[in-house]
Amino acid sequence: MPNTDYDIQELLQRDVYVNDTKVGTIVGERHHPNEARVRSMRIMVEPVVADEYMRKPAELAPLHKELIHSIRPDGAVKLSKSMRELQRRWRNTVRINEKLYAPDEMMDRAVLDNQGMEIGIITNLVKIKRTYRAVEVKTRIRIQSQYGLPEIINIPIASLARTRERLDEVVLSRTLLKMLQLPSYLQANEVDLEDQ
DSSP states (O other): OOOOOOOOOHHTTEEEETTTEEEEEOOOOESSSSSGGEEEEEEEOHHHHHHHSSSSOEEEEEEEGGGGEOOOOSSOOOEEOHHHHHHHHHSSSSSTEEEEEEEEEEEEEOOOOOOOEEEEEEEEEEEEEEEEEEEEEEOOOOHHHHHHHOOOEEGGGGGGGEEEETTTEESSSSSSSHHHOEEEHHHTOOOTTTTT
């Protein structure tokens, strides 16, 4: 039975391997007040692995904690699954600014527009045709009254410009008002989202 009770401080800067293939190096994890919600660590992926196993190569990606099998005698982290399993999990991610994020890394983050105004909190991810296309955001009451928005809106993934790891925030590429006028926003908020 693999030991998955490693502390992130023990694992920082350790190389990660599947058999003899170096996948990358552990660089941290999401800072969240409820540590039980954080099921992934962040790894800097080897360019050769990213080229071969990602649709579009990304420098940083999630590594699910449950995949850690053990620490090898040389100090590297050994994974319990194959490269194909990693590839499958990387497909089930959100890409923001050329970095991949697991669904658990997105939940409960605050969403701000590019002027720093807080819109709300991510409560869910919206999948259309097996791909995450939007984040479901529970809007702040002030935002609801000021912009006439419902309690829940879907913000397209393409509108997310970057994350702020320390502050646990996601920042839009434009102002809220401009985002509300985008065709992708209108499409993501149609009542009958197909194939959810």
